Amino acid sequence: QVQLVESGGGLVQAGGSLRLSCADSGGTGNNYLMGWFRQAPGKEREFVAAITSSAVSTYYADSVKGRFSISRDNAKNTAYLQMNSLKPEDTATYFCASDGGILSGTVYVERRYHYWGQGTQVTVSS
Numbered sequence: 001q002v003q004l005v006e007s008g009g010g011l012v013q014a015g016g017s018l019r020l021s022c023a024d025s026g027g028t029g030n031n032y033l034m035g036w037f038r039q040a041p042g043k044e045r046e047f048v049a050a051i052t053s054s055a056v057s058t059y060y061a062d063s064v065k066g067r068f069s070i071s072r073d074n075a076k077n078t079a080y081l082q083m084n085s086l087k088p089e090d091t092a093t094y095f096c097a098s099d100g101g102i103l104s105g106t107v108y109v110e111r112r113y114h115y116w117g118q119g120t121q122v123t124v125s126s
Contacts, residue, residue: 002026050070067084
């Protein structure tokens with residue numbers, strides 16, 4: 001059973017960096033696609049980044065390309081989101097997700113992901 005727990009959120013000034021972690025406490029997610037989404041107050045949840053099980057392929061939303069980097073350490077059952085050059089508009093609750101090996105859409109859409117963490121808050125001050 002995939003069980004995801006995010007950590008690493010917090011308050012940072014614009015231009016700063018944070019690294020989010022997503023640990024799979026169930027220890028079963030190494031063969032699955034992992035993704036990060038975010039949801040700002042009053043807005044829909046949106047795709048941020050995704051990484052395949054082997055880490056060969058990564059995908060990013062245009063709004064974060066060149067600033068964010070997704071990675072994973074399968075030995076630690078953990079995925080990461082390194083966020084640099086943060087902007088106030090990056091403020092949101094960030095969720096990690098796994099597709100659990102079930103292919104039901106592209107990596108960019110929520111319905112591809114069947115397991116979700118509880119979210120971690122990122123606040124970027126101007």
